[in-house]
Amino acid sequence: MALVSFVGRVLFASVFLLSAWQEFNEFGVDGGPAAKVLKPKFNVFSKTVSSHTGVQVPEFDIKYLVAAAVAFKGVGGILFIFGSSIGAYLLVLQQVILTPILYDFYNYDTERKEFGLLFTKFSQNLALLGALFFFIGMKNSIPRRQLKKRAPKTKTV
Numbered sequence: 001m002a003l004v005s006f007v008g009r010v011l012f013a014s015v016f017l018l019s020a021w022q023e024f025n026e027f028g029v030d031g032g033p034a035a036k037v038l039k040p041k042f043n044v045f046s047k048t049v050s051s052h053t054g055v056q057v058p059e060f061d062i063k064y065l066v067a068a069a070v071a072f073k074g075v076g077g078i079l080f081i082f083g084s085s086i087g088a089y090l091l092v093l094q095q096v097i098l099t100p101i102l103y104d105f106y107n108y109d110t111e112r113k114e115f116g117l118l119f120t121k122f123s124q125n126l127a128l129l130g131a132l133f134f135f136i137g138m139k140n141s142i143p144r145r146q147l148k149k150r151a152p153k154t155k156t157v
Contacts, residue, residue, distance in 0.1 A: 006081075010081055015128070020074040031061075032066070038065065042101055045104065072090045091128075092132045095132065099122060
């Protein structure tokens, strides 16, 4: 059963690791294609957040957000393979931050083709997020093995 669990974690983490590897190779000095796609979507997202909540989203270079996403996916994926809850938390954080920004189906009319594509990707990322929450929940529900206390030896005289 341990082998099946390990293979499952490797296959699950491969989604994040392969994505991180591709974004790392394309990063360049400007953040690569990921930054070019993310910049306009982030601007729309920050305007939406500001208009609805009144909270101003701070300005920063988008390549740092891409670098953080690559780091979270890479480190989180590797740690997740070895069964670490920290790796799962890193992947959850990456999913929670980037999914609503990248897959902004809510900015499109339901009849447009983009709506269907973005909603499908958004739903797939929600499924990944649910699997991560399931892993964290199962990891926290399993009692940790406690060390057995040795009975003191009786002294015979």
